Amino acid sequence: MxxxxxxxxxxxxxxxxxxxxxxxxxxxxxxxxxxxxxxxxxxxxxxxxxxxxxxxxxxxxxxxxxxxxxxxxxxxxxxxxxxxxxxxxxxxxxxxxxxxxxxxxxxxxxxxxxxxxxxxxxxxxxxxxxxxxxxxxxxxNSNLPGDLLGHLTSRLVAGPAEISMSLHNTSIGNGSKGSARTLLASLDWFASGGWHYQDGELRTGAAARHGEMTFPGDAEPTPVSKFPQPPVLTIPRHSDVSYVEGVLETAFHSQLGGMTAEIVESLPEEPTPGLTYDLVVDAYGVHGDRVRGVVSGTDAYRxxxxxxxxxxxxxxxxxxxxxxxxxxxxxxxxxxxxxxxxxxxxxxxxxx
CATH class of the missing domain: 3.40.50.720 (NAD(P)-binding Rossmann-like Domain)
Structure with missing residues (x-):
């Protein structure tokens, strides 16, 4: 390595x-x-x-x-x-x-x-x-930190660990047209929540096991829904885990239903500069122990x-x-x- x-x-x-x-x-x-x-x-x-x-x-x-x-x-x-x-x-x-x-x-x-x-x-x-x-x-900026933090956090709790991860935007702005095209190309998959990992296999369906998440700096939890984060696929390759899910703020899912090709093409080519974010990985141990890993950045696309x-x-x-x-x-x-x-x-x- x-x-x-x-x-x-x-x-x-x-x-x-x-x-x-x-x-x-x-x-x-x-x-x-x-x-x-x-x-x-x-x-x-x-x-x-x-x-x-x-x-x-x-x-x-x-x-x-x-x-x-x-x-x-x-x-x-x-x-x-x-x-x-x-x-x-x-x-x-x-x-x-x-x-x-x-x-x-x-x-x-x-x-x-x-x-x-x-x-x-x-x-x-x-x-x-x-x-x-x-x-x-x-x-x-979400996949790589999610996978690396999944590796690190899962080793700090009694395994097999349960992992829940989310990307939380900490500034207001729009993504790029390219990102919107990516969502549109797999709209049904993103809207359905995609795969989660459970007991040795990838599964679809089911709601998020952890339906809310208190993001860094927030006093109150935010409702979240299952979202197809790619580290769901990769963390089980190297870590002792029984369950891995990706989640995203539920408010984002409500926006997916209205996405069309016409709307995508009307969006700006470039994203808002300086989109700040936290990538959050929560690892739960079998004895109730829990650790949280966070990667924070100042510009998601950069x-x-x-x-x-x-x-x-x-x-x-x-x-x-x-x-x-x-x-x-x-x-x-x-x-x-x-x-x-x-x-x-x-x-x-x-x-x-």
């Missing part, structure tokens, strides 16, 4: 989807680390503009459509790692993942969909192992990009096992979280 902050000399990271909001944060962070990436996409003009906006005018541009696997594989040739930045991975994500593996590159993305991440484990693990590359899908770059850089070291892994299987959890402190991303664990 490693979370090296600097990339080894001669290593290369390719980015697919650098022209979006989060993609722009990715390229800016790579430049800050003195990494000149390969920018891959469909539109040379937009890719060049993204490179210049990030202060990397000499970045290599390679063109490849998602529906052209040969062009994608060629575009990733020579890359040590690939970061995929897309909306709606459930419909668009497979092409980049498959091509990265075929090109022999480690891979990470910023998917927020349970269905896509489970597909990565089920469909691509054998190919990644054979290629000798590591795939860590779903690096977002922080997602920072975490994805940190993951990609760590993967280039080649110390993680090949295959499709959860974050806590690929990286040392506390070390990875500590490495984010320079970006005003903090974490702590408290006994309740």
């Amino acid at each position: 490693t979370t090296k902050n600097t990339i080894e000399s001669g290593k290369t990271i390719a980015v697919y989807g650098a022209t979006g909001v989060t993609g722009g944060h990715l390229v800016t962070e790579l430049r800050r680390r003195d990494i000149t990436p390969i920018l891959v996409g469909r539109n040379a003009e937009r890719l060049r503009a993204a490179a210049e906006a990030a202060g990397i005018p000499d970045a290599e541009i390679r063109l490849a459509d998602l529906d052209d696997p040969h062009a994608l594989i060629a575009a990733f040739d020579g890359a040590d790692a690939v970061i995929s930045s897309l909306p709606a991975y459930v419909t668009l994500g497979d092409a980049v993942l498959a091509a990265a593996i075929a090109a022999g590159a480690h891979y990470t993305d910023m998917a927020g969909e349970q269905v896509f991440i489970q597909r990565a484990f089920d469909k691509y693990a054998a190919a990644a192992e054979k290629a000798g590359v590591t795939v860590v899908p779903g690096i977002t 922080d997602t990009a920072l975490m994805a770059v940190q993951a990609a850089v760590a993967l280039t070291a080649g110390t993680a096992e090949p295959g499709v892994l959860a974050p806590a299987e690929a990286f040392e959890p506390a070390e990875f979280l500590d490495a984010l402190a320079d970006f005003d991303i903090t974490w702590h664990i408290d006994k309740q």
Whole structure:
């Protein structure tokens, strides 16, 4: 396991989807680390503009459509790692993942969909192992901290632990159009609450076991409903747990019912800057003991990009096992979280 902050000399990271909001944060962070990436996409003009906006005018541009696997594989040739930045991975994500593996590159993305991440484990693990590359899908400001905190908190209570996690926005604003497109592409799944983990298997249906959560700084609990958080899939891979659920404020679910393609396309392309948040993981032990882990950040979209770059850089070291892994299987959890402190991303664990 490693979370090296600097990339080894001669290593290369390719980015697919650098022209979006989060993609722009990715390229800016790579430049800050003195990494000149390969920018891959469909539109040379937009890719060049993204490179210049990030202060990397000499970045290599390679063109490849998602529906052209040969062009994608060629575009990733020579890359040590690939970061995929897309909306709606459930419909668009497979092409980049498959091509990265075929090109022999480690891979990470910023998917927020349970269905896509489970597909990565089920469909691509054998190919990644054979290629000798590591795939860590779903690096977002909620998924990665949720998985790492699940690992850490579950070890501080008498197991098997019960985990409930939620992303709590602590500022007011709108997300990006890309995020809205992701929700729309899997609207029924998000509205239904998706999978929870119970007694050794993934299950659908059922209401949240913990129907309210008192978020950091609040005096009163907030009603929450089941929500398909991806760490539901990954925490059981590395931790002794009997139950894992994702929840979100119930008020958010009421907004999903009115979402349409027309509404999505009317939304602003860019999110409100500086969307602050707390990612909360509560671990309950079998004897009534409980601990809470919290990761707090200052900009949800920027922080997602920072975490994805940190993951990609760590993967280039080649110390993680090949295959499709959860974050806590690929990286040392506390070390990875500590490495984010320079970006005003903090974490702590408290006994309740």
